[in-house]
Amino acid sequence: MNRADVAARVIAWFAAHARPLPWREPDAGPWAVLVSEFMLQQTPVARVLPQYAAWLERWPTPTALADDEPADAVRAWGRLGYPRRAQRLHAAATAIRDHHGGAVPADHDALLALPGVGAYTAAAVASFGFGQRHVVLDTNVRRVLARLEGGQAFPPASLTRAEVTRAQSWLPDDPAQAAAWAAASMELGALVCTADSPACERCPVADACAWLRAGRPAWDGPPRRGQTYAGTDRQCRGVLLGVLRAADAGVPRAQLLAAWPADAAQAERALASLITDGLARSRGDGTISL
DNA sequence: AAGACGTGGCT
DNA sequence: TAGCCAAGTCT
Numbered sequence: 001m002n003r004a005d006v007a008a009r010v011i012a013w014f015a016a017h018a019r020p021l022p023w024r025e026p027d028a029g030p031w032a033v034l035v036s037e038f039m040l041q042q043t044p045v046a047r048v049l050p051q052y053a054a055w056l057e058r059w060p061t062p063t064a065l066a067d068d069e070p071a072d073a074v075r076a077w078g079r080l081g082y083p084r085r086a087q088r089l090h091a092a093a094t095a096i097r098d099h100h101g102g103a104v105p106a107d108h109d110a111l112l113a114l115p116g117v118g119a120y121t122a123a124a125v126a127s128f129g130f131g132q133r134h135v136v137l138d139t140n141v142r143r144v145l146a147r148l149e150g151g152q153a154f155p156p157a158s159l160t161r162a163e164v165t166r167a168q169s170w171l172p173d174d175p176a177q178a179a180a181w182a183a184a185s186m187e188l189g190a191l192v193c194t195a196d197s198p199a200c201e202r203c204p205v206a207d208a209c210a211w212l213r214a215g216r217p218a219w220d221g222p223p224r225r226g227q228t229y230a231g232t233d234r235q236c237r238g239v240l241l242g243v244l245r246a247a248d249a250g251v252p253r254a255q256l257l258a259a260w261p262a263d264a265a266q267a268e269r270a271l272a273s274l275i276t277d278g279l280a281r282s283r284g285d286g287t288i289s290l
Numbered sequence: 291a292a293g294a295c296g297t298g299g300c301t
Numbered sequence: 302t303a304g305c306c307a308a309g310t311c312t
Binding site for chain 3: 036037038039040041042043044045047048081082084085088115116117118119120121124136138139140141186189190195196224226227228230
């Protein structure tokens with residue numbers, strides 16, 4: 001029962017059970033993969049699906065997006081969340097237009113240099129978009145490996161060097177197989193080896209799982225801190241940005257701030273941070289716009 | 291390197 | 302219901 005055999009079974013399971021997602025279709029090129037990866041950062045598949053289709057229809061190439069305004073991208077992002085991702089995707093498209101001839105680069109380091117592209121996204125695009133061999137370590141794969149080999153219910157709070165080393169040891173030698181493993185191990189985590197109530201009875205490698213063998217012990221590490229949201233600056237920013245997204249023209253400053261009546265000082269602070277981040281701009285006539 | 295950064299669905 | 306969680310990145 002070596003890693004290659006276990007990985008092969010996960011890949012076979014994927015062939016039979018993978019969801020038919022548009023960015024995995026044969027006609028989805030690197031640009032489609034890049035767009036999907038940006039949208040999927042911390043956002044569930046179900047909410048990404050409609051936005052993804054609309055986005056690619058409007059901007060079928062990086063250059064098409066780069067030639068429009070960043071504000072258009074933020075508005076089209078809608079309610080996907082973390083609107084800075086829209087801003088960064090626009091910036092990445094601009095870099096692709098200006099420095100890569102309009103084609104998404106295949107080189108891992110070139111991908112990593114793009115705005116909003118970190119270790120995961122660079123590896124994912126190189127792997128799914130170009131069939132290369134990279135460690136693709138997202139939250140799903142981290143959890144799968146933590147259980148399968150580590151015997152722990154969850155991975156550490158932040159990505160460790162040990163996890164990367166472990167993931168490397170699972171990567172098939174052949175590039176095509178490595179890319180298949182990346183997609184399959186992610187899908188296994190998303191559909192079977194889920195964070196809560198994992199479906200071990202449907203797991204193709206349950207017999208090889210250290211965590212299941214140990215009786216599925218509960219997480220005994222440090223408490224994973226929750227994400228409080230109500231009343232935070234983040235929520236306030238979201239409300240203000242929602243108003244700006246919906247507006248055709250600039251919104252009078254006072255009217256915008258009135259959208260967060262609970263705490264005027266907080267609204268001022270949130271607006272200032274949005275402007276600093278380039279997600280909102282103050283216009284000459286005293287109005288605010290995207 | 292811990293914390294900021296949106297949003298909505300599920301239990 | 303309130304908290305947890307979702308294909309992370311940046312500082």
